[in-house]
């Protein structure tokens with residue numbers, strides 16, 4: 001079956017990072033509520049700054065310091081607002097696609113010494129189960145011609161490219177490193193090829 005989305009409603013949201021238009025999408029692939037936060041005119045534009053942010057309840061909402069998600073969300077919205085044009089797609093792919101329950105179980109395994117990759121595997125999952133079909137459909141629906149992707153994750157660039165999105169550039173988005181996120185970020189750099197400048201990496 002060919003995947004499809006429908007832009008059901010658009011509404012204005014003033015935020016501490018400026019004003020955006022929130023688009024709510026229904027889709028044929030899952031029952032999740034994926035959204036896009038759009039700044040300015042993006043239709044027909046090249047090199048549009050785009051952040052594809054994966055849901056992280058603990059980081060985005062609770063301000064957890066285990067990961068860099070909350071800080072990245074703030075940085076991306078600020079960057080897009082300053083650029084005056086851009087899109088933040090908020091995909092409901094909690095825990096890299098394994099869901100909140102499994103992510104919280106993975107956190108407990110991490111507290112017993114496993115890293116974020118091995119904890120997922122121990123729970124019977126892949127390290128990363130995310131798919132980007134809906135993100136690509138949203139970008140096409142917004143008529144974005146090409147993007148500058150705000151990410152440190154090369155896999156996201158590869159996956160979007162495979163889905164026909166023209167990624168002309170990458171914009172780095174590195175959160176502050178501290179004791180609570182150090183191991184997590186190290187694992188992303190060493191085992192998931194994330195382009196992060198870690199203190200002791202060569």
Ligand SMILES: Nc1nc2c(ncn2[C@@H]2O[C@H](COP(=O)(O)OP(=O)(O)OP(=O)(O)O)[C@@H](O)[C@H]2O)c(=O)[nH]1
Pocket residue numbers: 052053054055056057067068069072093094095096097098102103106107116120150151152153156173188194
């Ligand atoms: N399974 C699992 N998911 C996690 C963990 N920590 C954060 N996440 C989820 O990871 C997702 C964010 O992915 P990241 O790997 O941090 O970063 P990314 O989106 O791939 O890369 P960037 O674009 O550079 O931010 C969110 O859905 C989080 O809920 C963890 O320890 N285990």
Ligand SMILES: [Zn+2]
Pocket residue numbers: 056058059060067068069070
């Ligand atoms: Zn997170």
